[in-house]
Amino acid sequence: MIETVLSLIGLAGAAHGFLQQFQSSEQGENVKVDFTITEIELRFTCDDKHLGDFRVGVYQESEQVAYLEGKNQIDFTPAIGFNHRNYSPEALFLMFHMARCYRELQRTGNIDYAKGYDYFRNKLIATLTEKISNTESAPLF
Known part of the structure; x- marks a missing residue:
C-alpha cells in the first residue's frame, strides 16, 4: 500500500514537472522582436497576436507610423490598422513579411526564415530608397 502511494506521488510529481515545462514553453513561444533597419531609418516590432496571427508596428523615430496584422503565410496580404506615412501597399506587404520572418527566425532559428527576412528586407x-530618390529628383513647381 505504501509503495502504491509513493508511486502515485512520484507520478504526480513527474506530471507536475512536465506540465510546468509545457506551460513555460508555451509562454516562450510568443517571441517579441524589436529591430531597426538603418538604411531606411525605420524600427519594427513583431509579436504573435494569437496562434498564427502576427502584429507588426512600424516606427519612425519615436512615432508609430504604421500598424499591420496578418497570418504567418508567405502569400498573405496583411490588414492595415493605420498608415500615417502613406506607404504603398507593396511596401506595407514587404514590411509585414520582413518583420514576420525576423520574428520566426528568432523563435525557431530556421535558416529559411533568415532567407525570407533578407529577401523582404532588400x-x-x-x-523605399527608389521612391525617395525619385521624389528628390523631381522638379518643384
Whole structure:
C-alpha cells in the first residue's frame, strides 16, 4: 500500500514537472522582436497576436507610423490598422513579411526564415530608397 502511494506521488510529481515545462514553453513561444533597419531609418516590432496571427508596428523615430496584422503565410496580404506615412501597399506587404520572418527566425532559428527576412528586407530598402530618390529628383513647381 505504501509503495502504491509513493508511486502515485512520484507520478504526480513527474506530471507536475512536465506540465510546468509545457506551460513555460508555451509562454516562450510568443517571441517579441524589436529591430531597426538603418538604411531606411525605420524600427519594427513583431509579436504573435494569437496562434498564427502576427502584429507588426512600424516606427519612425519615436512615432508609430504604421500598424499591420496578418497570418504567418508567405502569400498573405496583411490588414492595415493605420498608415500615417502613406506607404504603398507593396511596401506595407514587404514590411509585414520582413518583420514576420525576423520574428520566426528568432523563435525557431530556421535558416529559411533568415532567407525570407533578407529577401523582404532588400526589396523593402530598394522600394523605399527608389521612391525617395525619385521624389528628390523631381522638379518643384
